[in-house]
Amino acid sequence: VVKNVPLLKDLDLDTILSIMQNLRSQTFMPGEHVYKQDDTGDFLYFVKYGQLELYLADQSTTVMSLLRGDMFGQDALVDPDNPRHQANVRACKYSEVLYLDVDTYVELAIDSKRLRELVEREAKREQDVRQ
Numbered sequence: 001v002v003k004n005v006p007l008l009k010d011l012d013l014d015t016i017l018s019i020m021q022n023l024r025s026q027t028f029m030p031g032e033h034v035y036k037q038d039d040t041g042d043f044l045y046f047v048k049y050g051q052l053e054l055y056l057a058d059q060s061t062t063v064m065s066l067l068r069g070d071m072f073g074q075d076a077l078v079d080p081d082n083p084r085h086q087a088n089v090r091a092c093k094y095s096e097v098l099y100l101d102v103d104t105y106v107e108l109a110i111d112s113k114r115l116r117e118l119v120e121r122e123a124k125r126e127q128d129v130r131q
Contacts, residue, residue: 004069005046007118015112023098028052028091034073041076041083043099044119050095054087056130063087063130074123077105087130 109116
């Protein structure tokens with residue numbers, strides 16, 4: 001997982017180990033949603049395999065494809081005043097994602113400024129792509 005998730009390569013070993021110890025797995029069938037716009041953001045996700053798409057509320061505008069190693073869900077974690085997703089994510093192919101719950105993320109982000117910076121940077125990048 002570490003070698004396939006670029007974000008993890010930029011973190012110290014203790015943070016990587018803490019993330020790895022707390023990751024859980026879930027599979028999604030084609031067409032199944034991971035989350036929808038305005039859902040509360042409870043997890044930070046990483047694509048283990050498969051293909052998902054991040055798309056806007058109009059359901060016809062795909063913003064980006066999410067492939068092995070991509071992180072998503074960070075949009076709802078970086079603003080504690082608005083912990084809601086700003087887009088939708090659904091599986092295009094049979095997919096497995098790893099996820100880290102928000103409470104664990106917050107604990108790790110308190111201890112790791114680098115983790116917080118990386119997640120915030122990815123949230124900003126996703127926001128820019130959505131616009």
